[in-house]
Amino acid sequence: MKGKLITLEGIDGSGKSTITARLNSNPEFSDFVFTREPTTGWIGEAVNRAIHSDTDELAELLLFTADHAEHISKLILPALESGKNVISDRYSGSRFAYQAVTLKDRFPDPMQWIQDIHKGWTVVPDLTILFDIDPKIAVERCGNRGDKTKFEKIGFLEEVRENYLRLARQDPERFAVIYTDKNIDDIEADVLDMITSFLR
Numbered sequence: 001m002k003g004k005l006i007t008l009e010g011i012d013g014s015g016k017s018t019i020t021a022r023l024n025s026n027p028e029f030s031d032f033v034f035t036r037e038p039t040t041g042w043i044g045e046a047v048n049r050a051i052h053s054d055t056d057e058l059a060e061l062l063l064f065t066a067d068h069a070e071h072i073s074k075l076i077l078p079a080l081e082s083g084k085n086v087i088s089d090r091y092s093g094s095r096f097a098y099q100a101v102t103l104k105d106r107f108p109d110p111m112q113w114i115q116d117i118h119k120g121w122t123v124v125p126d127l128t129i130l131f132d133i134d135p136k137i138a139v140e141r142c143g144n145r146g147d148k149t150k151f152e153k154i155g156f157l158e159e160v161r162e163n164y165l166r167l168a169r170q171d172p173e174r175f176a177v178i179y180t181d182k183n184i185d186d187i188e189a190d191v192l193d194m195i196t197s198f199l200r
């Protein structure tokens with residue numbers, strides 16, 4: 001595989017989509033492939049139905065994971081194999097952080113269980129940039145936009161944030177953490193630095 005896979009993770013409202021859009025319009029990244037999870041394909045649409053309803057949490061995890069499998073085989077692997085670098089706004093880390101909360105009463109170690117069902121077929125990112133922020137600030141920011149998900153609640157996002165930080169501690173070589181309660185231009189400059197120094 002020649003290309004590198006870079007993923008952006010963080011709680012709702014941490015600023016991932018805003019930064020992805022800025023990177024996407026930066027000429028330095030014109031030969032990168034930009035993508036996201038949930039995807040815009042039909043399985044991603046099914047995921048969107050799940051997250052806007054009271055779907056069973058295990059069914060929801062499996063839909064997200066099915067979307068990931070389709071994403072990997074149809075977009076991620078072909079792009080990496082053709083030598084393209086890929087940036088994904090959310091990826092497997094979102095499952096490890098979010099569904100480990102929604103499934104905490106169903107499995108003794110939900111994060112490990114979710115990580116295990118990805119083994120043997122997923123593509124592990126080369127670099128994950130974690131957008132870390134206090135959920136109170138993030139939820140306040142989300143108040144200004146439409147299309148709310150059922151996950152945008154402070155208590156829930158505090159647990160998701162802890163899971164993300166746990167993932168970063170487990171794998172410090174692969175994770176870069178950036179605190180995103182600051183000016184968007186500064187965040188963009190930091191993310192640009194992280195990516196260019198990683199690829200150098």
Ligand SMILES: Nc1ncnc2c1ncn2[C@@H]1O[C@H](COP(=O)(O)OP(=O)(O)O)[C@@H](O)[C@H]1O
Pocket residue numbers: 010011012013014015016017018019141142144145180181182183184187
């Ligand atoms: N650094 C920032 N400072 C203030 N507001 C921000 C900042 N980054 C993003 N926002 C705003 O916060 C909201 C959520 O940002 P978004 O990029 O959609 O987050 P995410 O994709 O992580 O959910 C949007 O309304 C966006 O304009």
Ligand SMILES: Cc1cn([C@H]2C[C@H](O)[C@@H](COP(=O)(O)OP(=O)(O)O)O2)c(=O)[nH]c1=O
Pocket residue numbers: 011012013016017037038051064089090091092094095096098099149151152
């Ligand atoms: C990819 C993924 C997203 N999610 C959640 C995070 C979001 O609340 C929601 C939809 O993702 P998204 O549309 O990217 O939301 P945002 O712009 O707020 O980051 O789905 C999971 O719970 N598990 C997953 O595996």
